Amino acid sequence: MTEIVTAAMVVIGDEILSGRTKDKNIGHLADIMTAVGIDLKEVRIVPDEEAEIAAALNTVRARYTYVFTTGGIGPTHDDITADSVAKAFGVPCEYDAKAYAMLEESYARRGIEFTEARKRMARMPRGAEHIDNPVSQAPGFRIGNVHVMAGVPSIFQAMLDNVVPTLKTGTKMLSATVQCPFGEGVIGGPLADIQRRHPDTIIGSYPKYGEGRFWTELVVRARSDEALEAARAEVEAMVAGLAAASGEAS
Amino acid sequence: MTEIVTAAMVVIGDEILSGRTKDKNIGHLADIMTAVGIDLKEVRIVPDEEAEIAAALNTVRARYTYVFTTGGIGPTHDDITADSVAKAFGVPCEYDAKAYAMLEESYARRGIEFTEARKRMARMPRGAEHIDNPVSQAPGFRIGNVHVMAGVPSIFQAMLDNVVPTLKTGTKMLSATVQCPFGEGVIGGPLADIQRRHPDTIIGSYPKYGEGRFWTELVVRARSDEALEAARAEVEAMVAGLAAASGEAS
Numbered sequence: 044m045t046e047i048v049t050a051a052m053v054v055i056g057d058e059i060l061s062g063r064t065k066d067k068n069i070g071h072l073a074d075i076m077t078a079v080g081i082d083l084k085e086v087r088i089v090p091d092e093e094a095e096i097a098a099a100l101n102t103v104r105a106r107y108t109y110v111f112t113t114g115g116i117g118p119t120h121d122d123i124t125a126d127s128v129a130k131a132f133g134v135p136c137e138y139d140a141k142a143y144a145m146l147e148e149s150y151a152r153r154g155i156e157f158t159e160a161r162k163r164m165a166r167m168p169r170g171a172e173h174i175d176n177p178v179s180q181a182p183g184f185r186i187g188n189v190h191v192m193a194g195v196p197s198i199f200q201a202m203l204d205n206v207v208p209t210l211k212t213g214t215k216m217l218s219a220t221v222q223c224p225f226g227e228g229v230i231g232g233p234l235a236d237i238q239r240r241h242p243d244t245i246i247g248s249y250p251k252y253g254e255g256r257f258w259t260e261l262v263v264r265a266r267s268d269e270a271l272e273a274a275r276a277e278v279e280a281m282v283a284g285l286a287a288a289s290g291e292a293s
Numbered sequence: 294m295t296e297i298v299t300a301a302m303v304v305i306g307d308e309i310l311s312g313r314t315k316d317k318n319i320g321h322l323a324d325i326m327t328a329v330g331i332d333l334k335e336v337r338i339v340p341d342e343e344a345e346i347a348a349a350l351n352t353v354r355a356r357y358t359y360v361f362t363t364g365g366i367g368p369t370h371d372d373i374t375a376d377s378v379a380k381a382f383g384v385p386c387e388y389d390a391k392a393y394a395m396l397e398e399s400y401a402r403r404g405i406e407f408t409e410a411r412k413r414m415a416r417m418p419r420g421a422e423h424i425d426n427p428v429s430q431a432p433g434f435r436i437g438n439v440h441v442m443a444g445v446p447s448i449f450q451a452m453l454d455n456v457v458p459t460l461k462t463g464t465k466m467l468s469a470t471v472q473c474p475f476g477e478g479v480i481g482g483p484l485a486d487i488q489r490r491h492p493d494t495i496i497g498s499y500p501k502y503g504e505g506r507f508w509t510e511l512v513v514r515a516r517s518d519e520a521l522e523a524a525r526a527e528v529e530a531m532v533a534g535l536a537a538a539s540g541e542a543s
C-alpha cells in the first residue's frame with residue numbers, strides 16, 4: 044500500500060534573502076527526504092522577524108507531516124528562532140534543564156566561562172526535546188512535528204543525521220532519467236501523450252542549454268517499479284523513434 | 294527620505310523539491326535585489342501543482358511590491374506556470390498575439406515546424422506583457438506586479454536583466470563586514486548592546502566553522518552611511534578590545 048509522508052522546510056535568515064550567504068541546506072534536505080521516502084512539498088525562506096517565522100511555521104506545521112527549520116539558533120541577539128517557535132506553539136521559551144546542564148558541563152570541562160550569551164543556546168520552547176549537535180555546542184530541538192536545526196551546513200547535516208532515524212517514512216518515489224537529444228518543442232506533444240497514458244507517474248521534462256545547443260532530460264517518477272518501468276519504456280521508445288526519423292530526414 | 298521597495302520570489306518546480314536540480318536562481322535574485330535597492334522579503338519553493346502555485350502567488354503579490362517567479366514556462370505538459378498565474382489573476386490563459394507572431398516568425402525563419410508544443414510557449418494570462426528571452430525562444434511575461442521567468446539559470450538571468458530597469462527601487466541597504474576571530478559565545482553580550490544602541494541598523498552575526506575552529510562574521514546593515522559607520526566603528530572597537538584582553542590573558 045502506498046503511504047505518503049510529507050514535509051516542509053523553513054529557512055530562517057536575512058543573510059540568505061540579502062544574497063550574502065548562498066543556501067546549501069535546501070538541496071541537502073531535498074536529497075535526504077527523497078532518499079528516505081518523504082515528499083518535500085514546500086520550502087519557505089523567511090527573514091529574522093518573529094512574526095514572520097511564527098506565521099510560516101503555523102501554516103506549514105498544520106499542512107505537512109514534518110517541518111524542518113534551519114538558522115537562528117546561536118547565542119547572539121539576532122538568533123530568534125527559539126522565541127519564534129515558542130510563539131508559534133503558544134508556549135513559553137525557557138532554559139531547558141537538560142540542555143543547560145549539558146552546556147554548563149561542557150564549558151566547565153574546557154575552562155570557558157558560561158556567559159549569558161552561551162546560556163541563550165539552552166533556551167527552548169517548553170516541551171521541546173533537544174537534538175544533539177555533535178559538531179559544536181548549541182543543540183537543536185524538536186517540538187511537535189517541527190525540527191529546529193542550525194544554519195551552518197556541516198552542523199545542519201550532522202543534526203539531520205540524528206533526526207532522520209526518528210522519522211516515519213513513506214513509499215519511496217522512484218525515478219528514471221532518459222537523456223534526450225531533442226529540445227522540448229520536438230517532444231512536447233508525444234511526451235504529454237505518454238503522461239496521459241500513465242497517470243500513476245509524474246513525467247518531468249528539464250531543458251538543458253549549453254554550448255549553443257538545447258537538449259532535454261526526461262525524468263519519470265513513480266512509487267512502484269512496474270509503473271516506473273512501463274512509462275520509462277515508452278519515453279525511451281519515443282526518443283529512439285524521433286532519432287530514427289531525424290536520421291532518415293538528414 | 295528612506296523608501297522601501299519589497300519583493301518575493303516563487304520558485305516553481307518538483308525538480309528542486311526532489312533535490313534532482315539544485316536551485317541557482319535564489320542567490321542570484323537576492324544579489325541583484327540587494328544591489329538595486331529592493332528588499333527580498335520571502336522566497337517560496339512550490340511543486341508543479343496549479344492550486345499551490347496560484348495560492349502562493351496570491352499571497353505574496355498582495356504583500357510585496359514585486360513578485361518574481363522561476364520555472365515552468367516551457368512547451369511541455371509539466372510547464373503549468375502560465376495557466377497557474379492566469380488562475381491566480383482570474384483571467385483566461387490564451388495565445389498572446391505578439392508572442393505568437395514572434396515565435397511563428399522565428400521558427401519559420403529557421404525552417405522549424407511550429408508545433409502545438411511550441412505554440413504553448415505563446416500562452417499567457419490575458420493582459421500580460423511578454424519579457425524578452427534573448428537566449429532561447431519562450432518569452433517570460435509580466436502581469437500586474439508578477440514577473441514570470443524561466444528556470445534555466447542562464448535564461449533567468451538574461452530575462453531579469455531585461456526586467457530590472459523597469460522596476461522602481463528603494464533606498465539601498467548598505468552593509469559593512471567586520472571579521473571577528475571570536476566565537477558567538479564571547480561576543481553575544483556586547484554585540485547585543487551595540488544593536489540596542491543602534492536601532493536604525495541591523496547587526497547580524499554569522500558563525501563560521503572550519504578546520505576545527507570557530508570564527509564569526511559580523512555584518513552591519515543600514516540605509517544611511519552615517520548609521521552604518523557609527524555602528525561599524527563600535528563593532529570594530531569591540532573586537533579590538535576583546536583581542537587586546539585575550540592577548541593580556543595569554
